[in-house]
Amino acid sequence: MNLDYTTEELAFRDEVRAWIKQAYDPELKKLMSQSKNGYLDKAGQVKWQKKLAARGWAAPGWPVQYGGPDWTPTQRYIFQSETAAAGCPIVSPMGIAMVAYVIMEYGTEAQKQSFLPKILNTDECWCQGYSEPGSGSDLASLQMSAVRDGDHYVLNGSKIWTTHAQWADWIFCLVRTNREAKAQSGISFLLADMRTPGISIRPLPSLDGPIDGEQEVNQLFFENVCVPVENRIGEEGLGWTYAKYLLQFERGTAYGSLLRYLLAKIRHIAREQPAGNGGRLIDDPDFRRRYAELAVRVEAVDAAEMRFFSSVESGAAIGAMSSMFKLVGTELQQALSELAMEALGPDGLPFVQDSFAEVRGREAPVRPIPDHAAAVTPLYFNYRKTSIYAGTNEIQRNLLARHVLSSAGVRG
The missing domain is CATH 2.40.110.10 (Butyryl-CoA Dehydrogenase, subunit A, domain 2)
Incomplete structure (x- = not known):
């Protein structure tokens, strides 16, 4: 297997990098530094997605007839890798990555003409x-x-x-x-x-x-x-038939770029956070081992997604693979957020104390939090739900057992 990029693919990578450098402006970066889950506030999210739409890159998975960029699986991989490496915002999936596919597959021509262009351009x-x-x-x-x-x-x-x-x-x-x-x-x-x-x-x-x-x-x-x-x-x-079709896309949403974003966030924290011996956390052998173990798992998911997207674009059905990615991807999200919290140590406590104060109806005290610690604790709490939404991970295991193991003749 040749894993090297072709000359054309390297040129595309450089094109993506140049576009990110121009489009991902300081205002968006500042908003992203405070994000607890890779998304921005509405104004920031719309601004970013409109920039993508103007470049023709808002919906990598869409067919060309509806405004997709006609990328190869490798180009999609390059784009996701480069945006993740740059810490770019995640595209809100509700329109582009979820309901749009149902409209394309089951909607009337009038519905397609009415909704899809507005979804693509984030007008709605x-x-x-x-x-x-x-x-x-x-x-x-x-x-x-x-x-x-x-x-x-x-x-x-x-x-x-x-x-x-x-x-x-x-x-x-x-x-x-x-x-x-x-x-x-x-x-x-x-x-x-x-x-x-x-x-x-x-x-x-x-x-x-x-x-x-x-x-x-x-x-x-x-x-x-x-x-x-x-x-x-x-x-x-x-509606149940259409909902199951949509859930394949919700559960199968690409995790590789998000997981790479989390890895980069942890790496940044570890470079800034002091270790117990007076050095930096990034130089601690135990931390580096744990980070490396998660990085290997992220690479495995990334490689599996590449193979998955390639097969889907060749006409294969998504099927139970979406359950596998939902299960593995969300468990990795939680594991990465846990390591980020551990890396942060006591610097994560002010947010916890302030959050509980607000929930109990008291004014939250103002406490200093290092810049590299911003949004880490909210991210940890936010990702507790990932193993529940879009069908709990227990349900995904049942689906995999029913549709993969049983069809392969595996018996308990």
Whole structure:
């Protein structure tokens, strides 16, 4: 196997590096230094994604006919590696990496023409309406109703843990359109304008703290919300099929670039953080060993993703591979955030104390935190959820056992 880049690929790498140097400006870098999870506030996120869209690089996985860049798997790898190495923001996945694929596969031509260009250019931001109070991992038990009334559905119910709902212009929702059918068969997939009367948002504060003054997750309430029937994706009652298709992309979102970003963050902390012997943490043999072990695991995920994307672009189905990447990727996210916290040591305590003070309704004391320690503790708390969302990691293990091991003839 030849692992060297071709002359054309090296030229593309240089092109990406030059673009990053110009586009990733000091304002965005400052915002990113305070990010707890690789994302920015809404203004920063839109600014970054519009720069990508203007260059034609916002949606590496999209078909050319919808605005994708027509990259080879190697070009995608180079782009992800270079943006991660530079510490660039992560593209918000709700529109570009999630609902867009459902619209492409199952939407009408009118829906494609209406939504896809705005998603690509970040003219409209999206959020996801799946989980409900009491219907998280058992998503098929969702209860939010959508009753047909002429040319509209009338929605009543609640969605919870809705990331960045306060920023979103649109939401893609799973709703129950038939209570008589079995659980999965009575669900439909709707697109709703977040400005529709009857939708209200309640923030859900969390210990990882707000992003630039705003929380990350919310609970939504729908009271007699009218959504046009033309905003339904596909057929009524087949929403579960479309949701499973989308989940393959949510679970299979590329982890390599994010994991490399985390490795770089830990490396920066270790270079700045003093060790017990008076030197730098980066020179401590035990720390270097633990860092190297995680770096090897990240490289393994990266290599597997390259093979995966190559096979998908050749026409192979995503299938259970998305569960494998979700499982391995999120466990690595947590392991890296844990090492970052350990590297930070006592410098992480002020955030914990201040966060608890705010939750308990007391004014948080102002405490100095070194620049290299910014956002590390929030990142640690934020990543506790990665093994839960998009289907818990226990569910992913069950899916892998059912669809991979059983098909291979493996028996317990």
